[in-house]
Amino acid sequence: MGALFIQKPINPMRPETRPLMGRWSHSFVETTMSLFKKILVPIDGSNTSNKALDYALKLAQADQADVRLIYCIDELSLLSSHAYSGEMVQLARESGHTILQSGMALASAAKVKADTRLVDRVGQRLGESVADEAGNWGADLIVLGTHGRRGIGRVLLGSGAEQVMRMSPVPVLMVRGFD
Numbered sequence: 001m002g003a004l005f006i007q008k009p010i011n012p013m014r015p016e017t018r019p020l021m022g023r024w025s026h027s028f029v030e031t032t033m034s035l036f037k038k039i040l041v042p043i044d045g046s047n048t049s050n051k052a053l054d055y056a057l058k059l060a061q062a063d064q065a066d067v068r069l070i071y072c073i074d075e076l077s078l079l080s081s082h083a084y085s086g087e088m089v090q091l092a093r094e095s096g097h098t099i100l101q102s103g104m105a106l107a108s109a110a111k112v113k114a115d116t117r118l119v120d121r122v123g124q125r126l127g128e129s130v131a132d133e134a135g136n137w138g139a140d141l142i143v144l145g146t147h148g149r150r151g152i153g154r155v156l157l158g159s160g161a162e163q164v165m166r167m168s169p170v171p172v173l174m175v176r177g178f179d
Contacts (some may be wrong), residue, residue: 021169040131040139042072043162045099048177054141055105066072067114068085068137069103071096072129079083093118127163136167146174 022149041056043049053069060067100116119129121142133143146161164174 017033036141038137038139038141038172039065039067040070040130040137041067041103042126042142042144043099043103044071044072045095045102046145046177048147048175050145051177052143052145052175053106055173057107057110057112059141060107060114061110065140067105067107067152068133068139069100069114069116070119070130070133071100071116071158072119072126074124074129075125076083085162089120092138093120104165125163127165127167130164131167131169138179139169139170142168142172144172144174145177147177 036059039056039060043053056067059065064164073089073096082170095100096118100118104114104116117133120128121132124132130142131146133139144161144164161174162174165174
């Protein structure tokens with residue numbers, strides 16, 4: 001006697017019962033997105049960063065994911081400045097705390113479980129700091145804003161988002177800014 005296969009009925013209200021057609025379907029995206037339970041969001045207070053935070057909070061709401069907001073102080077950039085002083089680092093820390101508090105207020109308003117971390121590691125670039133924090137916390141996804149600079153602007157200013165993407169131990173979702 002052969003094996004008997006019972007197929008579950010397809011319920012359009014339950015994505016997991018819909019078969020995948022030959023293309024990416026909505027149910028595949030829903031299933032894939034539910035894999036993210038810890039979302040790391042580097043923020044700096046810019047409009048681009050705020051747009052990425054908004055997107056991350058929407059993902060977290062949909063999947064009941066935890067969010068960690070981080071603010072990274074890039075002391076190497078401060079050291080290369082002509083006006084570098086200990087006061088600049090202290091101002092950067094104070095600014096970071098303020099930005100993280102603002103981010104927490106948005107997460108709280110969205111009813112998303114979140115925490116914050118000020119990352120201040122001497123000698124580390126942004127990409128290294130974010131990648132380390134993602135690994136240490138066990139993040140499933142990093143969501144960050146990008147200005148999408150090209151050409152000479154990218155060469156002169158660098159791309160923090162590109163650094164993060166290259167060094168990240170987890171998937172990175174880049175949200176294009178308003179620029």
